[in-house]
Amino acid sequence: xxxxxxxxxxxxxxxxxxxxxxxxxxxAIAPGWAKGLSKYPDMPTEELxxxxxxxxxxxxxxxxxxxxxxxxQLDLKVYQAYLDWFVCIVATxxxxxxxxxxxxxxxxxNMVEEIDKRLSRGEIPDIRKLPGxxxxxxxxx
Numbered sequence: 001x002x003x004x005x006x007x008x009x010x011x012x013x014x015x016x017x018x019x020x021x022x023x024x025x026x027x028a029i030a031p032g033w034a035k036g037l038s039k040y041p042d043m044p045t046e047e048l049x050x051x052x053x054x055x056x057x058x059x060x061x062x063x064x065x066x067x068x069x070x071x072x073q074l075d076l077k078v079y080q081a082y083l084d085w086f087v088c089i090v091a092t093x094x095x096x097x098x099x100x101x102x103x104x105x106x107x108x109x110n111m112v113e114e115i116d117k118r119l120s121r122g123e124i125p126d127i128r129k130l131p132g133x134x135x136x137x138x139x140x141x
Contacts, residue, residue, distance in 0.1 A: 029054055030132060037128050040094030041101070055089065055098050059107060062086040066111045083118060090115060091124040 029050045035043055036051025065082045068074035090099040104112050
């Protein structure tokens with residue numbers, strides 16, 4: 001039964017991650033998301049709102065992944081992949097500003113500690129180099 005629950009959890013996590021990816025790629029959200037990774041909080045109000053909503057969704061998603069892992073309902077390898085992705089987000093200049101200003105005071109303290117520990121290890125890829133995530137790609141929008 002335990003294996004079945006873990007499989008269901010993996011499927012739910014993947015479904016939620018796919019939904020988040022679709023949300024971030026929505027033409028109404030994508031420019032604010034890309035710009036926010038570099039410029040948060042110094043952005044026009046509409047883009048600031050798009051970025052804030054998207055990154056908060058990412059943090060809430062990861063908080064769920066963290067809780068599943070902490071309760072032994074999600075495999076380490078699966079957890080690690082989502083930890084690394086979320087750390088890539090909060091390692092960007094805008095993500096870091098959001099993390100320090102907004103997230104650290106309100107999210108689970110043990111999750112915050114885990115993220116900060118991973119950030120301190122370094123060697124984090126810059127996701128702003130991925131297609132669709134650079135400010136330059138959206139500068140004319």
